[in-house]
Amino acid sequence: MSVEQPVTVEVGLGERAYDILIGSGLLSRVGAEISSRLPGTRAAVITDTNVAAAHLDALKAGLEKGGIQPAILTLPAGEKTKSFAHLEEVVDGILAARLERGDVVIAFGGGVIGDLTGFAAGIVRRGMNFVQVPTSLLAQVDSSVGGKTGINSPRGKNLVGVFLQPKLVLADTGVLDTLPIREFRAGYAELAKYGLIDRPDFFAWLEKNWAKVFAGGPERAQAIAEACRAKADVVARDEFETGDRALLNLGHTFGHALEAATQYDGARLVHGEGVAIGMALAHRFSSRLNLASPDDAARVETHLRAVGLPWRMSDIPGDLPDAEALLGFITQDKKVSRGALTFILTRGIGQAFIAKDVPASEVLAFLRENHPASSKAG
Amino acid sequence: MSVEQPVTVEVGLGERAYDILIGSGLLSRVGAEISSRLPGTRAAVITDTNVAAAHLDALKAGLEKGGIQPAILTLPAGEKTKSFAHLEEVVDGILAARLERGDVVIAFGGGVIGDLTGFAAGIVRRGMNFVQVPTSLLAQVDSSVGGKTGINSPRGKNLVGVFLQPKLVLADTGVLDTLPIREFRAGYAELAKYGLIDRPDFFAWLEKNWAKVFAGGPERAQAIAEACRAKADVVARDEFETGDRALLNLGHTFGHALEAATQYDGARLVHGEGVAIGMALAHRFSSRLNLASPDDAARVETHLRAVGLPWRMSDIPGDLPDAEALLGFITQDKKVSRGALTFILTRGIGQAFIAKDVPASEVLAFLRENHPASSKAG
Numbered sequence: 001m002s003v004e005q006p007v008t009v010e011v012g013l014g015e016r017a018y019d020i021l022i023g024s025g026l027l028s029r030v031g032a033e034i035s036s037r038l039p040g041t042r043a044a045v046i047t048d049t050n051v052a053a054a055h056l057d058a059l060k061a062g063l064e065k066g067g068i069q070p071a072i073l074t075l076p077a078g079e080k081t082k083s084f085a086h087l088e089e090v091v092d093g094i095l096a097a098r099l100e101r102g103d104v105v106i107a108f109g110g111g112v113i114g115d116l117t118g119f120a121a122g123i124v125r126r127g128m129n130f131v132q133v134p135t136s137l138l139a140q141v142d143s144s145v146g147g148k149t150g151i152n153s154p155r156g157k158n159l160v161g162v163f164l165q166p167k168l169v170l171a172d173t174g175v176l177d178t179l180p181i182r183e184f185r186a187g188y189a190e191l192a193k194y195g196l197i198d199r200p201d202f203f204a205w206l207e208k209n210w211a212k213v214f215a216g217g218p219e220r221a222q223a224i225a226e227a228c229r230a231k232a233d234v235v236a237r238d239e240f241e242t243g244d245r246a247l248l249n250l251g252h253t254f255g256h257a258l259e260a261a262t263q264y265d266g267a268r269l270v271h272g273e274g275v276a277i278g279m280a281l282a283h284r285f286s287s288r289l290n291l292a293s294p295d296d297a298a299r300v301e302t303h304l305r306a307v308g309l310p311w312r313m314s315d316i317p318g319d320l321p322d323a324e325a326l327l328g329f330i331t332q333d334k335k336v337s338r339g340a341l342t343f344i345l346t347r348g349i350g351q352a353f354i355a356k357d358v359p360a361s362e363v364l365a366f367l368r369e370n371h372p373a374s375s376k377a378g
Numbered sequence: 379m380s381v382e383q384p385v386t387v388e389v390g391l392g393e394r395a396y397d398i399l400i401g402s403g404l405l406s407r408v409g410a411e412i413s414s415r416l417p418g419t420r421a422a423v424i425t426d427t428n429v430a431a432a433h434l435d436a437l438k439a440g441l442e443k444g445g446i447q448p449a450i451l452t453l454p455a456g457e458k459t460k461s462f463a464h465l466e467e468v469v470d471g472i473l474a475a476r477l478e479r480g481d482v483v484i485a486f487g488g489g490v491i492g493d494l495t496g497f498a499a500g501i502v503r504r505g506m507n508f509v510q511v512p513t514s515l516l517a518q519v520d521s522s523v524g525g526k527t528g529i530n531s532p533r534g535k536n537l538v539g540v541f542l543q544p545k546l547v548l549a550d551t552g553v554l555d556t557l558p559i560r561e562f563r564a565g566y567a568e569l570a571k572y573g574l575i576d577r578p579d580f581f582a583w584l585e586k587n588w589a590k591v592f593a594g595g596p597e598r599a600q601a602i603a604e605a606c607r608a609k610a611d612v613v614a615r616d617e618f619e620t621g622d623r624a625l626l627n628l629g630h631t632f633g634h635a636l637e638a639a640t641q642y643d644g645a646r647l648v649h650g651e652g653v654a655i656g657m658a659l660a661h662r663f664s665s666r667l668n669l670a671s672p673d674d675a676a677r678v679e680t681h682l683r684a685v686g687l688p689w690r691m692s693d694i695p696g697d698l699p700d701a702e703a704l705l706g707f708i709t710q711d712k713k714v715s716r717g718a719l720t721f722i723l724t725r726g727i728g729q730a731f732i733a734k735d736v737p738a739s740e741v742l743a744f745l746r747e748n749h750p751a752s753s754k755a756g
Contacts, residue, residue: 084466095531119501123497125537125538153469155470155474160501161504162505162540163505
């Protein structure tokens, strides 16, 4: 694997600031990058069976070049691994490796491994050094930036965790070549989201260059870097999610409802696909409320369709619950005060905003109009 | 129970600053104090069976006076409750009560309940509001100040946790009247520690007033307040334990070794008793190293004996491992570089300091001289 000169994104969080390095072939430099920042450190690597099979040898070789012989813990792949039982397993694995507080815990995998490992790193000895080596597009653009870690509870997703900023994120864009195309596309939805939130030029660039992002090459690293920069900007403004950070939920209100309505059945709908449909719906809904132009909603739909992502509810295989039930999934997760909901809406491409008083009745009417059972239109 | 005017200690940690209220009868005001700081909050109370039997009705009445109807979770009493299984139980209890991020989790008990509950409050929804209502002397002077939370691992005590500062600590000195005297004494050892670290006047005051502290009345609240102030000063200088905070370990190196040497058998030695003996040994050892006067070591020993605390190894019932084995317990927990150990030593009453190069050979010689098997002297 050739090594391009990586792109560096600095996440400006004062004394918790850190670098994201993005480029192809970076696995071979992971040891050098870590030991230049944390000299003499020992390390544990937490990964899953899929990632280990494809890339663990390359990671180990890269660590060893920097003089690091890691302890390695390999967990089952999949969302179910974000559990208390696996958290305890990771905590025990780190302690069994006799790491001290200044040593480093490395998450090597997608969002599940990153969230779980970050949580464990945040609580062993009340906080270890943490390094992310994300191996999915979704994790590279999204879950490795921002410091949110966590596991699921039987009562809901991501309900338990800590804020922990990594010391370094190392996104090797070459490892994405082994991702199934459906998973790559799902990650792309979150990447495009940053254009839609507040970077209209980036969205326009993606409309022109998306095929090169999918193919690999420097455009891929460039796009990931821009998404990381965009997220880092929002996170720096609102590290602990008390305000602006809610913008990152663009597409997620409708998206989560659709995921819940399909019982989180990944065969029917994965998270990024739900976000894609959710973003299209958020734009269409904003247009229905006369906030945004219908042309902008159409642009979003056209782009999602072009890259092969679902963009309307009728793209989901199988039957969906009716509009009332979908609204129920939306309100279940949120405080509904006097029939009003908080939504991320938009005034156009790159002009998303937090709307706090969206009438539930408007949402319901919109869901009815766009429901596959009521019409064949999207 | 009458309500005295409480003493307030402000813990100055910038945006994480909070108040400790100390006084008799405070349980009746807990609802008012919480709702004046966190208006409209909902609450969950985590407690143990012993504390619930003695004081839960009073706490509930106090909360209800402030308009708070708490969810309540009662756990088994004892150190074994600081486990992953109980952490998961508390997390689930908080979620089952449908508390939001701005609601409050109340720890109502001793150090075990405080450490476990604080950890759970720190990870549910990535951080809830946390209030401590400590019911043991040890918890009032020590574990409720400083923001350390955690549970035990099979690999060691307090190895897993987070830093979380409470929003309020409410120490009702009246509830201490129901403590077994042995437990009160053990807490007193940690209280006296603050005089020995850097408050010689406080130690002198305790030498004169300790009987009133044991009896209750305003001197008790005064002593607890002074210890909290002392700890808060150290914590404000070093919130995340990278330097000065190590001073709080005065007496703990020898103390932990003795606890380990007696297999943490509370019938033989409880933590505070280990600290008492450890503090006496730290002063005697400092005198042996010609750092402190033997008169100061004698003063410490005399005071501990006066209040009924053990102060020498021969006060521990049953046989102890030999000096070499005790040194093994000391070095096990610490990084030993080139035969040198870090210890908290002293130049006299109220003049403790961090000594980083204590030769293990000196420690061994000292342990031999003071070992009950080698002489009857303390």
